[in-house]
Amino acid sequence: MARAGLTAERLTRAGAELADEVGFDEVTVSALARRFDVKVASLYSHLKGSHDLKVRIALFALGELADLAAAALAGRAGRDALTAFADVYRDYATEHPGRYAATQFRLDPETAMASAGVRHAQMNRALLRAYDLAEPDQTHAVRLLGSVFHGYVSLELNGGFSHSAPGSQESWERILDILDALLRQWPAASSHPGNE
Amino acid sequence: MARAGLTAERLTRAGAELADEVGFDEVTVSALARRFDVKVASLYSHLKGSHDLKVRIALFALGELADLAAAALAGRAGRDALTAFADVYRDYATEHPGRYAATQFRLDPETAMASAGVRHAQMNRALLRAYDLAEPDQTHAVRLLGSVFHGYVSLELNGGFSHSAPGSQESWERILDILDALLRQWPAASSHPGNE
DNA sequence: ACGCTTGCCTAAATCTATTAGGTAAATTAT
């Protein structure tokens, strides 16, 4: 009986593809076994179980996305870097919805720290270097950018902007435009958060 | 044999509580039946099944959140309305993580149109009335606000901002500050999206 | 060719989802 040549890596990769096809929540050890024409129990030699599989897919997607972002960032700065970076996220989510969903899978703190999540954070900082923001505003800006990118992509993926004009692409470009302007002219902190 | 007094409404409400305790993904018809000390099959008189249950929880949470937002918006305008509205989302997500996750459950278009999702959209528009933005910028602004609110809350919920200074509350306040300023001084569209 | 590791197997237990059909409780009609 010929062997299928399973490894944790191949299973993870196939799991990511499966996620893009049927959705991350629908990724199942059984479906993966079916895809390799192998009995379910065989996967347990390579994976600890269903949760382990999802964690692996999440880490894989996080790493892949970080690689793409790093490549997009190389040799760019300022507004150019901002849009390239943002587009990586949006394009990735569009082309690989299941993997993008996987990047949001909740990891326990140690796993998260060992993941490519830290690379993402570093790139966010690098992005902002051109805009010359001091702490703590730099951190605020990192969080704002992360929120906009993730929030927009996530809402778009759930169909939020699909049934109304103007088109989503137009809003996306305009929003990046505005973020760039905002970062260039970052407002000073108002000591009176109330009205003035 | 005494009856448990099940109704779709009570099941939905209990499902929402269950979601807050164990996570929306872990909400299961079986767990719900256990909670009512009733056999699983009994729930099928009130619910069409697992998917139906999740849709109901999603609609319930969407409605509840819209009610809270409407109450927060009443009698406020401008920056005051902005922060009140934003805080409703963030507080809801913090206090009811399972329900908040439910609000992101993908609904088919007809269901979505019949849901409180449209109320959310209307309130977003109402929020912006004080800032006097013309179309299509008003739509862009609605989408930006939605992205920031959802993105921030979502990242915060997944532990994104928990292990670094400054605290999340500080960033949140600062970001709302900045959004208010941005809406007051909404930049004109640049006809040359490139560099200048 | 030899044994050893291990990849994939069968078998079995447990859980969730769902359907079909039954019984008793609640409701309505007489």
Added chain:
DNA sequence: ATAATTTACCTAATAGATTTAGGCAAGCGT
């Protein structure tokens, strides 16, 4: 009040997913 009807909850059964235990043979090193 009692009969008729509706319906809330039940038992039973099927099917798929998860996971563990233990077996056999393929492919490795010697």
